[in-house]
Amino acid sequence: MAKDQAFVTLATNDSYARGAMVLGKSLRNHKTTRKLVVMIGPHVSDPCKGVLHKIFDEVLLVDVLDSGDAAHLALMKRPDLGVTFTKLHCWTLTHYSKCVFMDADTMVVQNVDELFDREELSAAPDPGWPDCFNSGVFVFRPSNETYGKLLKYCTEHGSFDGGDQGILNGYFSNWATADISKHLPFIYNLSSIAIYTYLPAFKQYGGNAKVVHFLGQTKPWSYTYDPETKRISGDMQEASTHPTFLLDWWMLYSSSVVPMMTEGYGDQPFHS
Amino acid sequence: MAKDQAFVTLATNDSYARGAMVLGKSLRNHKTTRKLVVMIGPHVSDPCKGVLHKIFDEVLLVDVLDSGDAAHLALMKRPDLGVTFTKLHCWTLTHYSKCVFMDADTMVVQNVDELFDREELSAAPDPGWPDCFNSGVFVFRPSNETYGKLLKYCTEHGSFDGGDQGILNGYFSNWATADISKHLPFIYNLSSIAIYTYLPAFKQYGGNAKVVHFLGQTKPWSYTYDPETKRISGDMQEASTHPTFLLDWWMLYSSSVVPMMTEGYGDQPFHS
Numbered sequence: 001m002a003k004d005q006a007f008v009t010l011a012t013n014d015s016y017a018r019g020a021m022v023l024g025k026s027l028r029n030h031k032t033t034r035k036l037v038v039m040i041g042p043h044v045s046d047p048c049k050g051v052l053h054k055i056f057d058e059v060l061l062v063d064v065l066d067s068g069d070a071a072h073l074a075l076m077k078r079p080d081l082g083v084t085f086t087k088l089h090c091w092t093l094t095h096y097s098k099c100v101f102m103d104a105d106t107m108v109v110q111n112v113d114e115l116f117d118r119e120e121l122s123a124a125p126d127p128g129w130p131d132c133f134n135s136g137v138f139v140f141r142p143s144n145e146t147y148g149k150l151l152k153y154c155t156e157h158g159s160f161d162g163g164d165q166g167i168l169n170g171y172f173s174n175w176a177t178a179d180i181s182k183h184l185p186f187i188y189n190l191s192s193i194a195i196y197t198y199l200p201a202f203k204q205y206g207g208n209a210k211v212v213h214f215l216g217q218t219k220p221w222s223y224t225y226d227p228e229t230k231r232i233s234g235d236m237q238e239a240s241t242h243p244t245f246l247l248d249w250w251m252l253y254s255s256s257v258v259p260m261m262t263e264g265y266g267d268q269p270f271h272s
Numbered sequence: 273m274a275k276d277q278a279f280v281t282l283a284t285n286d287s288y289a290r291g292a293m294v295l296g297k298s299l300r301n302h303k304t305t306r307k308l309v310v311m312i313g314p315h316v317s318d319p320c321k322g323v324l325h326k327i328f329d330e331v332l333l334v335d336v337l338d339s340g341d342a343a344h345l346a347l348m349k350r351p352d353l354g355v356t357f358t359k360l361h362c363w364t365l366t367h368y369s370k371c372v373f374m375d376a377d378t379m380v381v382q383n384v385d386e387l388f389d390r391e392e393l394s395a396a397p398d399p400g401w402p403d404c405f406n407s408g409v410f411v412f413r414p415s416n417e418t419y420g421k422l423l424k425y426c427t428e429h430g431s432f433d434g435g436d437q438g439i440l441n442g443y444f445s446n447w448a449t450a451d452i453s454k455h456l457p458f459i460y461n462l463s464s465i466a467i468y469t470y471l472p473a474f475k476q477y478g479g480n481a482k483v484v485h486f487l488g489q490t491k492p493w494s495y496t497y498d499p500e501t502k503r504i505s506g507d508m509q510e511a512s513t514h515p516t517f518l519l520d521w522w523m524l525y526s527s528s529v530v531p532m533m534t535e536g537y538g539d540q541p542f543h544s
């Protein structure tokens with residue numbers, strides 16, 4: 001059962017690859033019994049690939065322009081949907097029966113293997129427009145048929161927000177109204193944005209967080225961290241809204257990922 | 273059927289009373305077949321009461337300190353819960369079988385009588401922490417038993433956010449996970465805050481809005497409106513995030529409410 005199920009993430013460049021490394025490590029540290037898969041783009045460097053291979057069971061190169069006729073055609077019509085398109089690629093992982101996609105800017109803080117009890121398409125509400133689900137964490141069933149339909153939807157309707165979240169909410173459009181079991185609790189995709197918009201709720205429920213999502217412009221890797229003092233520098237005003245989670249990310253990065261990086265790449269580029 | 277069902281709102285002062293008037297008018301304009309009830313506090317002025325009587329079927333004075341032993345006792349222990357407590361009072365309207373509570377800072381933009389097909393406790397998700405419902409619009413069944421239990425919950429647990437939303441989410445704690453039919457679509461409680469946090473979603477779905485909620489510090493009556501030029505002045509940066517809805521509110525206020533006000537109170541205090 002567990003052998004044909006996987007957590008899947010995506011990194012098209014070295015910055016997001018660092019996020020994927022931390023995510024993978026956090027899943028391992030919390031003793032997942034499922035496989036770990038990372039889809040990478042052609043711009044991920046060899047040293048990063050090396051580290052990803054150490055953490056993930058499978059490192060899959062996806063180049064949207066080379067991924068077959070349907071993909072190629074779709075992309076030619078809507079070149080703006082490039083990165084979006086890459087995420088949808090997870091539906092082609094048909095050697096797994098069920099998967100959980102997680103953005104590279106997420107990190108698990110508790111074991112979340114119970115997510116595999118859910119069906120496609122399960123996801124948590126998006127803070128902001130809560131009748132949409134956030135596409136940073138979702139349960140799905142790989143299927144070439146679904147992949148084809150998603151591509152078709154993509155080219156015919158485009159994405160209302162220009163990203164994968166618009167596509168997926170358009171395609172799985174009855175998520176808000178059809179089945180409560182497909183609503184993942186918000187603690188499985190706790191966006192840092194929610195912390196400051198409704199702080200009392202975060203104080204009440206945030207202690208149960210299972211997955212933290214560093215949604216938005218500023219990613220953990222946008223800050224600078226001093227491993228000696230264990231402090232973060234950078235635009236601390238924003239950082240102060242999710243100080244512990246950000247520090248947790250950096251502690252994991254610094255203690256578990258950096259040592260693997262230095263073997264193949266040198267220390268320099270990985271502390272800031 | 274429709275005769276023992278009502279929309280209920282609350283206004284403890286003249287500012288919120290103006291909101292209640294616009295809400296009531298908006299419900300009438302969209303031809304509701306249900307009764308309209310406003311609960312008021314002792315600080316609402318006589319001229320405002322007069323106008324409320326013209327718009328609402330029932331104007332109910334609720335003074336938490338005079339509302340019986342249970343209420344009195346509860347309040348003595350937690351005086352900070354005063355306004356919150358007043359909202360809970362809607363459960364005592366047992367001459368109705370089912371009601372929809374609406375904040376005085378809401379306004380309907382389409383008929384919403386279909387809300388009475390829903391069961392207690394139906395509400396829309398709160399943007400910010402979407403596993404909580406927003407308590408600005410909710411379907412409930414008046415019941416002295418429930419009222420008593422809510423009071424008890426109130427005094428024993430307090431409110432995690434200091435307001436009624438914390439109490440109600442604590443008491444109806446399985447809302448997020450139990451029954452999808454109790455999740456009102458977000459367009460029944462479209463908070464102005466959602467417009468700028470996820471603008472593409474608002475552009476995609478906002479046209480279907482049924483109820484607008486002017487949630488937050490700045491209420492429509494915090495602005496100044498010039499009925500001649502039909503323009504709003506004040507902190508327009510925030511206003512620009514929900515320009516049409518705010519203008520709709522003021523047009524309704526200026527065309528329908530102000531004429532009623534002037535009869536009993538003089539024009540002066542009602543244009544700003």
Ligand SMILES: O=c1ccn([C@@H]2O[C@H](COP(=O)(O)OP(=O)(O)O)[C@@H](O)[C@H]2O)c(=O)[nH]1
Pocket residue numbers: 009010011012013016083087102103104105106136214215216217
């Ligand atoms: O240049 C990019 C942008 C995005 N992503 C992947 O797409 C996800 C969604 O993008 P992001 O997390 O930046 O969006 P947000 O969650 O902030 O809306 C990322 O987590 C990555 O997995 C990527 O690999 N490269």
Ligand SMILES: O=c1ccn([C@@H]2O[C@H](COP(=O)(O)OP(=O)(O)O)[C@@H](O)[C@H]2O)c(=O)[nH]1
Pocket residue numbers: 281282283284285288355359374375376377378408486487488489
């Ligand atoms: O001083 C007050 C504060 C609140 N309310 C009532 O309680 C509701 C909730 O408060 P508010 O709408 O200000 O909270 P928000 O929706 O901004 O969180 C209002 O709409 C009114 O019906 C009131 O009558 N007097």
Ligand SMILES: [Mn+2]
Pocket residue numbers: 103104105106136213214215216
């Ligand atoms: Mn993300």
Ligand SMILES: [Mn+2]
Pocket residue numbers: 375376377378408485486487488
């Ligand atoms: Mn309100």
